[in-house]
Amino acid sequence: MALAVWDRIEPLMVGTWERILSAxxxxxxxxxxxxxxxxxxxxxxxxxxxxxxxxxYG
Structure with missing residues (x-):
């Protein structure tokens, strides 16, 4: 079963917004x-x- 695009990208995105906000x-x-x-x-x-x-109506 092939992974969806999001399934491959999501692990890379974990913590991204926290790092941006803290910076x-x-x-x-x-x-x-x-x-x-x-x-x-x-x-x-x-x-x-x-x-x-x-x-x-109409």
Whole structure:
């Protein structure tokens, strides 16, 4: 069974975003360009399907 492309690439990508983030934070912290204030908003707002308005015909 042949491996999908992602199955071959995924092991190479493990930890990539962590390394990028740590490098960016280290560079910004070295220049005193970061104040370490973190704001996270994970708001999700779902509307009822009828809230989309009347059905469009024709």
């Amino acid at each position: 960016m934070l280290a560079a910004a912290d070295g220049c005193d360009d970061i104040d370490w204030t973190i704001s996270v908003d994970s708001t999700v707002c779902w509307a009822h399907w009828r809230a989309a308005g009347p059905a469009q």
